[in-house]
Amino acid sequence: MxxxxxxxxxxxxxxxxxxxxxxxxxxxxxxxxxxxxxxxxxxxxxxxxxxxxxxxxxxxxxxxxxxxxxxxxxxxxxxxxxxxxxxxxxxxxxxxxxxxxxxxxxxxxxxxxxxxxxxxxxxxxxxxxxVLDAFAAGGDGGGVPASGAASTAGGTGAAAAADPELDQLTQREREVLRHIARGYLYKEVALRLGISVKTVEAHVSAVLRKLQLSNRHELSRWAVERRLLDGEE
CATH class of the missing domain: 3.40.50.2300 (Response regulator)
Structure with missing residues (x-):
């Protein structure tokens, strides 16, 4: 215990x-x-x-x-x-x-x-x-392990291109993943992407299923561990 x-x-x-x-x-x-x-x-x-x-x-x-x-x-x-x-x-x-x-x-x-x-x-x-922003800007990670250096999902760098799990996702699913990993609520993601909340929920469910994850906390962790850089906001 x-x-x-x-x-x-x-x-x-x-x-x-x-x-x-x-x-x-x-x-x-x-x-x-x-x-x-x-x-x-x-x-x-x-x-x-x-x-x-x-x-x-x-x-x-x-x-x-x-x-x-x-x-x-x-x-x-x-x-x-x-x-x-x-x-x-x-x-x-x-x-x-x-x-x-x-x-x-x-x-x-x-x-x-x-x-x-x-x-x-x-x-x-x-x-x-x-934390993702701080690492993406080159901040010192302190207690966060190197494998968890912060950045966000949906990047176009070499790490993203070489990730077979990320390659399973559609472009829209990557966009939703990026926003969810940054902590946005479903309704906020819907507003930012110009889609409905139900569509966001459907994309999140698809991403969780494809990556074999259980919840948005694991999703955020997955994105951090991949060091997926996001050049856009």
């Missing part, structure tokens, strides 16, 4: 997260600030640290900076109310393996924790776009 440390300066929120996680992971401890978090990580050696980005005595970046060196087995997953691009990129560059917002559903949070523990990079769908 994945061992989790919850770091947040609001006791009520920590209690809520513990209750939401339930018995599906083992919550080994809690911390309400940087100093307590660094000490707890050293003492408890959790598999995953669920980490708030902003705290009165510092933030997630400082916790990672002080606690991560020499502890490659400890993975950090940011759990924040903020969806600001600067916050997302800063904590990922510091060494976090993912970033999800506090609106995430309980089941999705458990899945994110387990995936981060397994070494995956995990983001809420809309936040993935910030």
């Amino acid at each position: 994945t061992r989790v440390l919850i770091v947040d300066d609001h006791a009520l929120f920590r209690a809520g997260v513990r209750a939401e996680l339930g018995a599906r992971v083992e919550v080994v401890g809690e911390a309400d600030g940087v100093e307590e978090a660094v000490a707890a990580i050293a003492a408890l050696a959790p598999d995953v640290v669920l980490l708030d980005v902003h705290m009165p005595d510092g933030g997630g970046v400082e916790v990672i900076r002080r606690a991560a060196p020499g502890r490659p087995q400890v993975r950090f997953l940011a759990l924040s109310v903020s969806d600001a691009p600067d916050d997302v990129i800063a904590v990922i560059r510091a060494g976090a393996r993912g970033y999800v917002t506090k609106t995430i559903a309980a089941d999705e949070l458990v899945e994110a924790v387990e995936r981060v523990a397994d070494g995956d990079a995990v983001f809420s769908p809309r936040l993935a776009g910030f």
Whole structure:
């Protein structure tokens, strides 16, 4: 069972997260600030640290900076109310393996924790776009593995041309894939492409079937791992 440390300066929120996680992971401890978090990580050696980005005595970046060196087995997953691009990129560059917002559903949070523990990079769908943009611009990936360097699907580079899985998709399916991977909602994709929501849903279903994926989270991850560059927006 994945061992989790919850770091947040609001006791009520920590209690809520513990209750939401339930018995599906083992919550080994809690911390309400940087100093307590660094000490707890050293003492408890959790598999995953669920980490708030902003705290009165510092933030997630400082916790990672002080606690991560020499502890490659400890993975950090940011759990924040903020969806600001600067916050997302800063904590990922510091060494976090993912970033999800506090609106995430309980089941999705458990899945994110387990995936981060397994070494995956995990983001809420809309936040993935910030990371994709940062990598496409040549940003330093920090905690994101080289195979997950950020970019978007539907590019025309050599990597895209040589990908047999991507070659299965039609041009329209690639366009939909690109937008979904960047975190757009179905209705937003429909507006941007001038098609109906039902048509978007049909294309997404086709893409998931062809790539043998289960949901849009896996779709975003697939696009990131392929380093598919998108020269258009």
